[in-house]
Amino acid sequence: MSKLDAKIPEGPLADKWTNHKAKLHLVNPANRKKIDIIVVGTGLAGSSAASTLGELGYNVKVFCYQDSPRRAHSVAAQGGINAAKNYKNDNDSVYRLFYDMIKGGDYRAREANVYRAAEVSNLVIDHYTALGVPFARDYGGYIDNRSFGGVQVSRTFYAKGQTGQQCMIGAYSALSRQISKGTVTMYPRREMMDLVVIDGKARGIVVRNLITGEIERHSAHAVVLATGGYGTIYYLSTLALNSNGSAAWKAFKKGAYFANPSFVQIHPTSIPVLNDHQCKLTLMSESLRNDGRVWVPKQKGDTRKPNDIPEDERDYYLERRYPAFGNLVPRDVASRAAKERCDAGYGVGPTGLSVYLDFKDAINKKGRQVIEDSYGNLFDMYHKITGESPYETPMRIYPAGHYTMGGLWIDYNLMTTVPGLFAIGEANFSDHGANRLGASSLMQTSGDGYFILPYTIADYLADEIKTPKIATNLPQFDEAEKNARERINKFLSINGTETATSFHKRLGKIMWDYCGMVRNEEGLKKALTLINELKEEFWKNLKVPGTGEELNQELEKAGRVADFMELGKLLVYDALNRKESCGAHFREESQTDTGEAKRNDEQYSYVAAWEFNGDGNEPQLHKEELKFEFVKLQERSYK
Numbered sequence: 001m002s003k004l005d006a007k008i009p010e011g012p013l014a015d016k017w018t019n020h021k022a023k024l025h026l027v028n029p030a031n032r033k034k035i036d037i038i039v040v041g042t043g044l045a046g047s048s049a050a051s052t053l054g055e056l057g058y059n060v061k062v063f064c065y066q067d068s069p070r071r072a073h074s075v076a077a078q079g080g081i082n083a084a085k086n087y088k089n090d091n092d093s094v095y096r097l098f099y100d101m102i103k104g105g106d107y108r109a110r111e112a113n114v115y116r117a118a119e120v121s122n123l124v125i126d127h128y129t130a131l132g133v134p135f136a137r138d139y140g141g142y143i144d145n146r147s148f149g150g151v152q153v154s155r156t157f158y159a160k161g162q163t164g165q166q167c168m169i170g171a172y173s174a175l176s177r178q179i180s181k182g183t184v185t186m187y188p189r190r191e192m193m194d195l196v197v198i199d200g201k202a203r204g205i206v207v208r209n210l211i212t213g214e215i216e217r218h219s220a221h222a223v224v225l226a227t228g229g230y231g232t233i234y235y236l237s238t239l240a241l242n243s244n245g246s247a248a249w250k251a252f253k254k255g256a257y258f259a260n261p262s263f264v265q266i267h268p269t270s271i272p273v274l275n276d277h278q279c280k281l282t283l284m285s286e287s288l289r290n291d292g293r294v295w296v297p298k299q300k301g302d303t304r305k306p307n308d309i310p311e312d313e314r315d316y317y318l319e320r321r322y323p324a325f326g327n328l329v330p331r332d333v334a335s336r337a338a339k340e341r342c343d344a345g346y347g348v349g350p351t352g353l354s355v356y357l358d359f360k361d362a363i364n365k366k367g368r369q370v371i372e373d374s375y376g377n378l379f380d381m382y383h384k385i386t387g388e389s390p391y392e393t394p395m396r397i398y399p400a401g402h403y404t405m406g407g408l409w410i411d412y413n414l415m416t417t418v419p420g421l422f423a424i425g426e427a428n429f430s431d432h433g434a435n436r437l438g439a440s441s442l443m444q445t446s447g448d449g450y451f452i453l454p455y456t457i458a459d460y461l462a463d464e465i466k467t468p469k470i471a472t473n474l475p476q477f478d479e480a481e482k483n484a485r486e487r488i489n490k491f492l493s494i495n496g497t498e499t500a501t502s503f504h505k506r507l508g509k510i511m512w513d514y515c516g517m518v519r520n521e522e523g524l525k526k527a528l529t530l531i532n533e534l535k536e537e538f539w540k541n542l543k544v545p546g547t548g549e550e551l552n553q554e555l556e557k558a559g560r561v562a563d564f565m566e567l568g569k570l571l572v573y574d575a576l577n578r579k580e581s582c583g584a585h586f587r588e589e590s591q592t593d594t595g596e597a598k599r600n601d602e603q604y605s606y607v608a609a610w611e612f613n614g615d616g617n618e619p620q621l622h623k624e625e626l627k628f629e630f631v632k633l634q635e636r637s638y639k
């Protein structure tokens with residue numbers, strides 16, 4: 001098939017990681033301080049990796065574009081973090097978590113990686129608890145769990161609707177300890193402009209100081225990208241406005257393959273778009289579907305207030321279509337079902353593009369206080385944004401761009417196709433197949449950073465102990481800095497009339513319309529043409545005020561949007577290539593009689609890993625065949 005080697009260890013599924021770890025090379029503690037490691041990103045992936053590597057004694061440099069590492073996007077995670085503790089005694093296990101993720105991802109993830117993620121999940125919870133994360137407790141004193149979509153057990157650990165924030169506080173305090181010990185040097189307000197590859201190995205990065213505009217060079221024996229996802233390519237998404245795909249894109253252009261770029265999760269429960277001037281959508285956590293019931297009126301175009309619509313005139317369509325999982329079907333299924341109802345004319349609200357998420361029954365049954373204890377902050381957020389109280393009237397929700405399952409291709413050691421370049425957290429592609437299950441990202445990002453990367457990176461670094469400090473005056477650094485400067489100058493010199501944000505908005509609409517929740521061949525081909533036209537216009541008519549020697553957020557934005565134009569095309573190529581539906585990738589041409597995603601395992605049971613082939617050329621596709629030895633491929637059913 002291709003030269004891709006995922007380096008998956010042989011042997012029984014449950015023994016792979018243990019046996020693999022036993023064979024990994026180590027770096028002796030005395031040698032670690034001679035080794036420099038760059039970590040880009042301070043979300044749960046980057047912070048966990050950096051603090052652990054610092055504690056191990058490596059020289060770590062960490063970068064983020066926020067003013068504080070604690071403001072990385074992980075802080076926004078709401079509903080929870082999964083682990084297979086079986087605290088609820090509901091027959092959960094590592095195997096069941098693994099199986100749920102493989103099935104939830106519609107059989108497009110690697111068995112070995114997913115099993116390992118499930119295996120280390122329990123360590124992650126213990127670790128966060130030790131760091132003081134205040135997970136909710138139940139009456140008996142155990143840490144409490146709730147359910148998330150696509151599963152039939154309760155394995156989601158949570159801290160109200162602010163799990164990401166609480167985990168970030170824990171991870172950040174551990175990182176801060178290393179910073180004060182001097183093992184980690186923190187570089188906030190830096191944006192990675194390029195990856196430096198020397199003799200085929202990742203050896204450093206070039207960054208822009210976002211306050212002064214200065215371009216800096218940083219070298220290392222290995223580089224770790226923990227730069228998050230690229231869901232903001234849709235412009236309107238549940239992500240922070242600054243989230244972007246540029247670091248991964250730069251790595252792609254330097255030889256790192258990009259895997260399954262079109263696997264993007266559209267989350268079913270966002271506050272709907274209210275007007276044309278919005279720049280952001282706000283997520284209402286999936287945890288709400290534990291107690292909230294999703295419905296639309298049975299009558300098309302019903303304009304009555306929700307509380308005036310009697311019970312027998314409501315269509316609880318998820319419970320009707322998917323009795324086994326009900327409101328807790330996976331995200332891709334719930335999103336498409338909402339779209340289907342709205343497209344058929346049953347949507348509610350001023351635009352008709354929303355459905356109800358109703359807590360009336362839960363409040364009647366459990367009492368308002370219980371609901372407030374579980375979701376109080378989410379209800380307050382919803383109330384502030386919409387002016388309506390979910391305690392009194394159902395929420396209105398609609399799907400929105402959210403999470404990217406695609407990302408940099410990595411092998412079992414989390415290393416990309418560029419030796420010495422690792423990718424962890426949402427920036428890599430590996431554990432969620434074609435659809436991520438809720439609360440499994442925090443689990444994966446933290447597992448990667450605390451319990452996997454620190455072992456696998458040592459295996460690579462064991463051969464680097466004799467490599468002296470990498471000089472930053474090498475020609476490869478000169479070249480990277482020159483390119484970064486030229487690009488900045490180009491943005492500033494176009495002097496057109498349209499802002500980067502305006503181009504982003506237009507790109508987002510193309511992506512949403514043709515490469516969003518549903519895709520088809522005709523639309524995808526149209527998207528390619530439209531993106532090419534938009535890109536041309538962008539480079540002729542972009543307006544970036546100010547200079548490069550100051551804080552200039554328009555300039556930052558221009559760089560990110562320029563990369564999104566190219567990344568957007570890669571998403572489209574990938575979606576065009578995969579003529580099957582699987583998970584969140586729904587090709588209209590490939591659906592079952594009941595409108596569910598129809599896979600084609602014979603032809604598409606592979607990871608699509610794309611290689612950069614020069615500017616203006618089509619990327620080259622490599623296929624990593626997915627072998628299923630431990631689960632049987634089946635049609636995914638939640639009925």
Ligand SMILES: Cc1cc2nc3c(=O)[nH]c(=O)nc-3n(C[C@H](O)[C@H](O)[C@H](O)COP(=O)(O)OP(=O)(O)OC[C@H]3O[C@@H](n4cnc5c(N)ncnc54)[C@H](O)[C@@H]3O)c2cc1C
Binds near residue numbers: 040075078163283443
């Ligand atoms: C609203 C919302 C709620 C969510 N809720 C949950 C949940 O309840 N449970 C769950 O499991 N998942 C949830 N997710 C998903 C989860 O939060 C993310 O997938 C996860 O936090 C990503 O962590 P990360 O460390 O990989 O990246 P991030 O937290 O996104 O961090 C990226 C880091 O990279 C840095 N960076 C990026 N590019 C550059 C560059 N070029 N130069 C320098 N630095 C750079 C940033 O500064 C930042 O520090 C949610 C997502 C959203 C949007």
